[in-house]
Amino acid sequence: MALTFRQLKYFVATAELGQLSQAAIHLTISQSAVTSAIKELEDSLGTQLFLRTATGVTLTATGRRFLNHAYTILASVDEAMRIPNLESTLTGMLAIAASYTVLGYFLPHHIQRLNALYPRLTIQLHELNRDAIEEGLITGQYDMAVLLTSNVSNPELALEPMIHSVRRLWVGGHHPLLKRESVTFSEVAHEPFVMLTVDEAAQTAMRYWNETPWRPNVILRTSSVEAVRSMVANGSGVALLSDMVYRPWSLEGRRIETIMLLDPVPAMSVGLAWRKNKELSPAMHAVREYFRHTFMEPRTTG
Structure with a gap:
């Protein structure tokens, strides 16, 4: 089955919104149409793009890589349609x-x-x-x-x-939390936490932490995203940041994985x-x- 423009649109909307129902509302179509398009796309590619969770969907590692390609394809089509401008x-x-x-x-x-x-x-x-x-x-x-x-x-x-942009927990490539079926703020509270401060990230983080009985065990406050990335990849701590700033590797070439928390965390x-x-x-x-x-x-x- 050939990959279609419609499948890419529905895939991107679902990836950005994190829920099939929200993607359907955003696209003004039925949820079943979104579900069918994504299944067709996964069948065509022969791989799973999303993991289904209790709160919605989250991209697999393959899905995250494919999202970049989808953006490129859609941008190219959009550019072609705008050539007269x-x-x-x-x-x-x-x-x-x-x-x-x-x-x-x-x-x-x-x-x-x-x-x-x-x-x-x-x-x-x-x-x-x-x-x-x-x-x-x-x-x-x-x-x-x-x-x-x-x-x-x-x-x-x-x-x-x-x-x-969905916020997820960042952990090193071999972190024990990766073996858990679900992770909550209670587990994160026991981990050394690296707090990003730029663009009011720390204040935002404390707003959603304050909705829980837990508090982060902050070992470092930094305005550098790369410092956060390195600390997490080296196993020195964990962080909770949005997909927009996520990259799978630190400057040292060490792997960073993400976990969707079971507790609600507002998107950026x-x-x-x-x-x-x-x-x-x-x-x-x-x-x-x-x-x-x-x-x-x-x-x-x-």
């Missing part, structure tokens, strides 16, 4: 602010695509923390921002979340922000429509 007459300058995590792990690829789609539009990027981004949007210093929308509560800003939401009631310029509208088309709108109806 490559000679766009949209001109001007757009100041976009971004937080550290977004700029390091999400935005560069999309800036490259926007530059290709709108070659006469100049995009200026500014890396800032959330407080500075919010102030800059309100004062007009920046036109738009791409940031962790799950951290924003400013009523003066309009928010448009695009993706929700990434999206656009701009000053509420601000009239969107043609450039702002183009950027918003690009991200809507890429992440938010269903691209097929079957």
